[in-house]
Every structure is written in C-alpha cells, then in structure tokens.
Amino acid sequence: MLEIVGLTVAYGPVIALQDVSMSIPHGSITAVLGANGAGKTTLVRTISGLVRPRTGSVRLDHTEISRLAPEEIARLGIAHVPEGRGVLAELTVEENLRLGGLWRKDPTDRRRALAEAYELFAPLAGRRHLPASTLSGGERQMLSIARALVARPRVLLLDEPSLGLAGRVLGQIMARIKHLVRERGLTVLLIEQNARSALSIADEAVVLSLGRVAAADRARRLAGEEGLRHAYLGF
Amino acid sequence: MGRFVVLTLNGLTEGAIYAAMALALVMIWRATRVVNFAQGAMAMFTTYLALFALERGAPYWAAFIVALLCGLLLGAVVERVLVRPVESAPPLNVVILTLGVLLVLEALAPMLFGGQIRSFPAAFSIVGMRVGSLAIPFSPFDLFTLGSVLGLMVILLLLFQKTDLGLRMRAAAFNAEVSRLLGIRVGRMLTLGWALASMVGALAGVLIAPSLLLYPTYMDQVLVFGFTGAILGGLDSPPGAVVGGLAIGFALSYVGGYFGSDLETVGALVILVAVLMIRPRGLFAWQSQRQV
Ligand SMILES: Nc1ncnc2c1ncn2[C@@H]1O[C@H](COP(=O)(O)OP(=O)(O)OP(=O)(O)O)[C@@H](O)[C@H]1O
Ligand SMILES: [Mg+2]
Numbered sequence: 175m176l177e178i179v180g181l182t183v184a185y186g187p188v189i190a191l192q193d194v195s196m197s198i199p200h201g202s203i204t205a206v207l208g209a210n211g212a213g214k215t216t217l218v219r220t221i222s223g224l225v226r227p228r229t230g231s232v233r234l235d236h237t238e239i240s241r242l243a244p245e246e247i248a249r250l251g252i253a254h255v256p257e258g259r260g261v262l263a264e265l266t267v268e269e270n271l272r273l274g275g276l277w278r279k280d281p282t283d284r285r286r287a288l289a290e291a292y293e294l295f296a297p298l299a300g301r302r303h304l305p306a307s308t309l310s311g312g313e314r315q316m317l318s319i320a321r322a323l324v325a326r327p328r329v330l331l332l333d334e335p336s337l338g339l340a341g342r343v344l345g346q347i348m349a350r351i352k353h354l355v356r357e358r359g360l361t362v363l364l365i366e367q368n369a370r371s372a373l374s375i376a377d378e379a380v381v382l383s384l385g386r387v388a389a390a391d392r393a394r395r396l397a398g399e400e401g402l403r404h405a406y407l408g409f
Numbered sequence: 410m411g412r413f414v415v416l417t418l419n420g421l422t423e424g425a426i427y428a429a430m431a432l433a434l435v436m437i438w439r440a441t442r443v444v445n446f447a448q449g450a451m452a453m454f455t456t457y458l459a460l461f462a463l464e465r466g467a468p469y470w471a472a473f474i475v476a477l478l479c480g481l482l483l484g485a486v487v488e489r490v491l492v493r494p495v496e497s498a499p500p501l502n503v504v505i506l507t508l509g510v511l512l513v514l515e516a517l518a519p520m521l522f523g524g525q526i527r528s529f530p531a532a533f534s535i536v537g538m539r540v541g542s543l544a545i546p547f548s549p550f551d552l553f554t555l556g557s558v559l560g561l562m563v564i565l566l567l568l569f570q571k572t573d574l575g576l577r578m579r580a581a582a583f584n585a586e587v588s589r590l591l592g593i594r595v596g597r598m599l600t601l602g603w604a605l606a607s608m609v610g611a612l613a614g615v616l617i618a619p620s621l622l623l624y625p626t627y628m629d630q631v632l633v634f635g636f637t638g639a640i641l642g643g644l645d646s647p648p649g650a651v652v653g654g655l656a657i658g659f660a661l662s663y664v665g666g667y668f669g670s671d672l673e674t675v676g677a678l679v680i681l682v683a684v685l686m687i688r689p690r691g692l693f694a695w696q697s698q699r700q701v
Pocket of ligand 2: 215
C-alpha cells in the first residue's frame with residue numbers, strides 16, 4: 175500500500191500541495207483528477223523522489239520513502255511515466271526499453287519482460303534499432319509506458335498517459351494494465367485530464383483542487399455526484 | 410621518401426595524441442556539460458607519477474599502468490570532490506573551477522617532482538623502421554602510440570555501445586532525471602565518466618612525454634590542440650573528436666613542414682577559426698542535434 179500523509183510541497187513561495195493525505199490500496203487503480211495546476215504532477219514527482227516535500231511523508235508498505243533518492247525509490251519497484259517527454263531520444267527504442275529493467279537482477283526475466291513489451295506495443299517492435307527521436311509523439315508515449323512496465327513495478331505512476339495516444343491504443347494499454355492489477359497486484363496511480371474516462375477505469379479517485387484534496391471516494395460514486403462533477407471535473 | 414609521406418606519418422602519430430585528448434574532453438562534456446581545462450594538467454600530473462615509479466625502479470609497463478590507474482583515480486576524485494558540489498551552480502563556475510585545478514596541479518608538480526625539464530622513456534625504439542632497404546619515418550614507438558590509442562578507443566566504444574554499464578552511462582549523460590526514474594545511480598555514472606576520460610588523457614600524457622619532454626606545463630599545448638580537435642568535431646561527438654584530433658595532427662604537421670614550425674600554432678588557430686566560420690557547430694554538427 176502506498177500511503178501519503180500530510181504532504182505539503184512548495185516551489186519557493188508557491189505552495190503546490192497542502193496537507194494532502196491519501197492511501198492507495200494494493201492491486202487497484204486510483205485516479206487523481208483536477209484542473210491544470212492543481213498539483214497532480216507535483217504529487218507523483220514527490221512520490222518518486224524528484225521533489226522533496228516540505229512536510230509530510232510517503233510510505234510504501236509502511237516504509238518511509240520520502241527522503242530517499244529517486245533512483246533508490248525506483249529500485250523499490252515504483253515506476254514513473256513522466257508527463258510529456260520521458261524517452262531518451264538519443265538512444266534506440268530497444269535501449270530505452272532495456273533501461274527500464276536494468277536495475278533488476280534476473281537477466282532471463284528481463285528478456286521476457288522485453289519480449290512482452292514488444293508483444294503489447296507492436297509498433298515499437300519494428301523500430302527497435304532506430305533512435306527514439308524518430309518516433310511519433312504517440313509512439314514515444316507508448317515507449318515511455320512500455321519501459322515502465324519492463325521494470326515489472328509494484329507501483330505504477332502514470333502522468334497523463336493518454337497524451338497523444340489514439341483511443342484504441344490507449345484502450346489496449348489500459349486493458350493490459352488492468353490485467354496486471356488483477357493478476358499481479360499492481361498498484362496504479364493514474365493522472366488524467368479526461369475525468370470521465372479516468373473514472374471509468376479507476377477503482378478509487380481523488381480530486382485535487384489548488385493543492386488540496388477536494389474529494390476522495392470510490393470512482394463510481396464520484397462519477398455519480400453531479401455537484402462535484404460540475405465544480406471540479408467539467409462534465 | 411617524399412616529404413608529404415613523412416609529414417603525413419608524423420601527423421598521424423601526433424593526431425592520435427590530440428584525438429585522445431579531444432575524446433577525453435568530449436566524454437566529460439557529454440557527461441557533465443563541463444569543458445575540463447584541467448585535462449592537460451591532470452595528464453601531466455599522472456605522467457610525473459609514472460616517472461616517480463620509474464625512478465623507484467619500476468619497469469616501464471608498471472609505470473605505464475600507474476599512469477592510467479592514477480588517471481582513473483584523479484578523474485574520479487576531481488568529479489566527486491570538486492565538480493559535484495558546484496554541479497547546480499552556473500556553468501561558468503565549474504569552468505573556473507577546472508582552471509583552478511589546472512593552476513593547482515601546475516604549481517604542485519614542481520614542488521613535488523622538481524621544476525626542471527625531465528626526459529621520459531619510450532616503450533620502444535623511437536628510430537624509424539626499415540622495410541628492406543627503405544627507411545620509413547615511422548618508429549616502433551609511433552606504432553605503439555597509434556595502437557594503444559586505437560585500442561583504448563575500441564575498448565571504450567565496446568563499453569559504451571555493448572554493455573549495460575555503458576548504456577547506463579549514456580542515459581545518465583543524456584537525461585539525469587529520467588535516468589534516476591529508471592533506477593540508474595546517476596552520480597556514480599558521472600564519476601565513472603570523468604574517471605575514464607581522465608584515463609584517456611593520462612594515456613596521451615605518457616605517450617607524448619618522450620617527444621615533448623616532461624615539465625609542469627608540457628601538456629598545455631596538447632590540451633589546446635586537443636580542444637581544437639574536439640571543437641572541430643562538434644564537442645558532442647566522440648567519433649567527431651577522434652576525426653577532429655587526427656585532422657589537427659595532420660594540419661599541424663603540414664603547416665610545420667611546408668611553412669616552418671614557427672607557424673604551427675598559428676596554423677591551428679587559422680583552421681579552427683575557418684571551420685567555425687563555415688560550420689559553427691563543428692564538422693559533425695548533424696550528430697549533435699539534441700532535444701533538451
Ligand atoms: N518547477 C516549478 N517551479 C515553480 N512552480 C511550479 C513548478 N512546478 C509546478 N509549479 C507550480 O505548482 C503548481 C502545481 O503544478 P503541477 O504541475 O503539479 O500541476 P498539474 O496538476 O500537474 O497541472 P497540469 O494538469 O497542467 O499538468 C502550479 O501552480 C505550478 O505553477
Ligand atoms: Mg501535470
């Protein structure tokens with residue numbers, strides 16, 4: 175379980191998150207919703223150690239991780255698909271994918287994870303030896319997600335994975351992720367602009383507004399609350 | 410034997426040295442976006458350490474290894490102890506820091522090893538070889554120089570392109586933040602990058618010392634020529650650095666041979682300015698397109 179307790183994060187004078195608490199249960203998908211600038215990206219960047227919180231804590235299975243370096247957090251099995259460009263454009267597609275699993279010890283399992291990634295993301299297989307700079311925007315997004323899955327993470331942080339992806343492709347990816355959630359107990363934190371589709375995928379949902387938690391509930395129930403939807407989710 | 414051939418062979422050996430120096434500079438530039446002005450002084454220092462070992466009775470090859478290992482160590486220490494703390498400072502601070510390292514090493518060397526000019530042995534004969542009755546102005550030591558620079562480059566190429574460690578190092582140099590998210594210990598990779606680069610510089614120092622003689626500033630001009638080669642190659646491209654370094658070697662040899670050795674340095678400057686006017690981002694600019 176990923177637990178966030180009393181998290182306050184500031185960039186100099188700008189307070190991006192204020193006293194945010196939530197718990198993200200094992201084997202579930204939690205959607206984080208909110209307007210632009212609500213603090214969604216800040217939340218996942220804090221979880222993965224790129225941003226240091228001013229106060230509060232982040233715990234993975236009761237272990238405090240908010241003071242660890244990002245690389246050590248990644249090695250605990252938290253994979254972060256960053257917002258926008260996360261691929262290493264100078265490296266080939268295959269090199270990008272391999273990097274995802276390099277910290278894991280078992281080479282046979284790494285090879286298997288790589289093969290699975292090509293299976294799921296067919297357009298990448300044909301381009302494996304090309305530099306990632308030659309990929310289209312959507313293909314880069316696929317690469318970024320595929321690379322995170324190669325790590326066989328316990329926790330997956332997805333910051334707007336739908337960016338640039340065709341609906342059908344996104345559907346396939348989400349089906350795969352759902353499968354991992356059910357079969358392997360993967361824990362997912364999903365940030366999405368499109369609240370309606372995120373709520374249809376997620377089990378739980380948290381709404382952020384101006385750096386605070388405005389609502390948190392089962393995703394289905396949140397989708398049914400008309401007032402909330404109008405105020406924060408715009409549908 | 411034609412004068413042109415003599416000058417070409419001459420340029421090849423010197424070019425290999427400049428290529429090594431250029432490569433060292435490019436490796437550090439790629440890893441940490443720092444132009445390491447202390448590269449030459451660091452190589453000078455490790456060559457003195459090799460001489461120190463020789464004078465204590467060590468055989469040549471042991472001293473050779475001493476230079477390379479001290480190069481590795483010195484590069485790692487400079488990165489860890491000096492460059493790392495100012496990592497996030499404006500780039501100019503780091504450049505001034507490397508100039509500081511240059512000054513300190515060049516002041517320290519005469520205090521530790523004496524300031525007078527010393528000779529440094531070569532591994533093999535420096536007398537030109539003979540093929541039948543034909544004398545070739547290319548000595549066994551020239552061959553060794555060329556071979557060892559080439560050998561080290563091939564080893565580095567294999568390391569960077571064929572191993573997981575090399576992949577991690579490249580990723581760390583291209584994008585530290587994304588690399589961290591992938592579990593790469595970026596700090597270690599950068600230290601290793603500096604160490605390897607410094608070792609390449611140390612090799613150049615040991616190889617050029619027999620012909621330049623050893624004194625605290627003997628690597629200064631090698632640094633300048635190596636730097637010129639690196640700029641010619643676009644500063645961001647290892648193959649560019651090697652080609653640029655070789656080009657400088659040939660150019661200097663031709664200028665010195667046909668127009669007199671007084672003009673060598675001026676010649677290098679003219680080449681640099683000319684190339685930068687025609688291709689401001691270096692001969693290999695198309696390789697250095699980066700999306701930051
Ligand atoms: N590096 C930074 N320096 C200063 N302020 C920042 C920085 N990053 C984010 N902020 C501020 O913190 C607040 C939250 O930003 P954040 O990126 O977390 O929002 P978001 O919910 O991800 O928005 P979006 O939906 O547009 O991606 C914003 O007000 C933003 O301006
Ligand atoms: Mg965001």
